[in-house]
Amino acid sequence: MSLPLFPSNWMTEEHHLLQDSAARFFSERWVPRAAAWRAAGLMERDTWHEAGAQGLLCAAMPEAFGGSGGDFGHEAVIVMAAARANLGGFGGSVHSAIVAPYLLRHGTDEQKARWLPAMATGNRVGAIAMTEPGTGSDLQAIRTRARRVTDEKGDHYVINGQKTFITNGQNADLIVIVCRTGDAPGAKGLSLVVAEIDAGTTGLTRRRLDKIGLHAQDTSELFFDELRVPAANLLGSSEGLAFGQLMGELPQERLVIACQAVAMTERALDDTVAYAKQREAFGQPIWNFQNTRFVLAQAQSDVLAARALLDAAISAHLKGELDAARAALVKAWCSDLASRLTDACLQLFGGYGYMLETPIAELWADARVTRIYGGTNEIMKELASRSM
Numbered sequence: 001m002s003l004p005l006f007p008s009n010w011m012t013e014e015h016h017l018l019q020d021s022a023a024r025f026f027s028e029r030w031v032p033r034a035a036a037w038r039a040a041g042l043m044e045r046d047t048w049h050e051a052g053a054q055g056l057l058c059a060a061m062p063e064a065f066g067g068s069g070g071d072f073g074h075e076a077v078i079v080m081a082a083a084r085a086n087l088g089g090f091g092g093s094v095h096s097a098i099v100a101p102y103l104l105r106h107g108t109d110e111q112k113a114r115w116l117p118a119m120a121t122g123n124r125v126g127a128i129a130m131t132e133p134g135t136g137s138d139l140q141a142i143r144t145r146a147r148r149v150t151d152e153k154g155d156h157y158v159i160n161g162q163k164t165f166i167t168n169g170q171n172a173d174l175i176v177i178v179c180r181t182g183d184a185p186g187a188k189g190l191s192l193v194v195a196e197i198d199a200g201t202t203g204l205t206r207r208r209l210d211k212i213g214l215h216a217q218d219t220s221e222l223f224f225d226e227l228r229v230p231a232a233n234l235l236g237s238s239e240g241l242a243f244g245q246l247m248g249e250l251p252q253e254r255l256v257i258a259c260q261a262v263a264m265t266e267r268a269l270d271d272t273v274a275y276a277k278q279r280e281a282f283g284q285p286i287w288n289f290q291n292t293r294f295v296l297a298q299a300q301s302d303v304l305a306a307r308a309l310l311d312a313a314i315s316a317h318l319k320g321e322l323d324a325a326r327a328a329l330v331k332a333w334c335s336d337l338a339s340r341l342t343d344a345c346l347q348l349f350g351g352y353g354y355m356l357e358t359p360i361a362e363l364w365a366d367a368r369v370t371r372i373y374g375g376t377n378e379i380m381k382e383l384a385s386r387s388m
Helices: 013-040 046-053 072-084 092-106 109-121 242-278 290-318 324-348 350-354 359-371 377-385
Strands: 126-129 145-151 154-167 174-180 190-196 204-208 219-230
Touching: 013 072, 046 109, 072 092, 072 242, 072 290, 092 109, 092 126, 092 174, 092 190, 092 242, 109 174, 126 154, 145 174, 154 174, 154 190, 174 219, 190 219, 190 242, 242 290, 242 324, 242 359, 290 324, 324 350, 324 359, 324 377, 350 359
Parallel strands: 126 174
Antiparallel strands: 145 154, 154 219, 174 190, 204 219
16 A cells, blocks of 8 residues: 555554565465466465465464464454455365354364365365345245255255355365244254265256456355265254354455455555646646545545544454444445445546456455445345344
8 A cells, every 4th residue: 555544553563574475476376376366266276285385374363274273363464465456266265264153163172183284285275155046135935955965875965056156166075054944934944054065976067157247256156966965064963053043144245345355445546646647637747636635535535534434343353342233334334345446446447447357446346345245235234234
């Protein structure tokens, strides 16, 4: 960032060092390959091993389970560094800051020892399969079903159903599936079952989805047709616990999205200030026009406000004090700003802003989904209003 920002009081020297290391790695190693990833619609599987070797996966997981032993602040600086690098959708935030915590908090010691070290190295790629074609924020309406079967093949859940908009859907080989394991209505019949996908696995079909933005992120539909998962892969002490598990983890997911949104606004503003000072119109840089300066001054104040709000939320989360209502509001406010500010910045680029070869166009398209995923902003406001 070239713009002056107030210090983030939650950041330690270790966080700053990780931030610098992550930014350098993304800039030198991954940014030159980002165009190819966007064209392909996903990042190669080997990039996960690169990220693991660099210490960019599972940074907040305990060292005993292969992680770096950090806190959420370590995940936050990696998420923001990736967003500022404009990579087009590295799914490490879902893998490390969303999937891994489910396993850490709700898995048995045996499950954690089997799955988390493999996630930290990139040998396993994590995804969480919640959304269905007819079920977005209304998790109680999930229809994917897992029936328990004991036969000559052992004790298994046999899963049938469909999920959509699944981040890391193509590369994932460790998928947390939200499914209905009982006949209890609504939330009471939901469980989390972890599918380990290997070369010989049958019963899973994937279809990559084309999106407006985040073109390098492999977002997919998943189809389960008699997919067998060992009954021992249930997360939690019994069936029917998924809704509570999901509600406990969603505030962090929404904070991750806020981190992405704020980092996008910072990058968009930096790029636009630099462009305005070198782009000429009518014989002078467009920075010399009062409207340009006023638009960017307002944008800078918005970015400062967003970063202050985000820093306060991260500080609260690190203390265990961030509740679901405030996390929802932070996600909604920061993502609304990301869409509005990237649009204002794109306008100052003129016709070049509409060209996909210009980073501001990619930022504008990528920012749009932050108002949708993790729960739409309309749902965020509804959730927050219930605590007023």
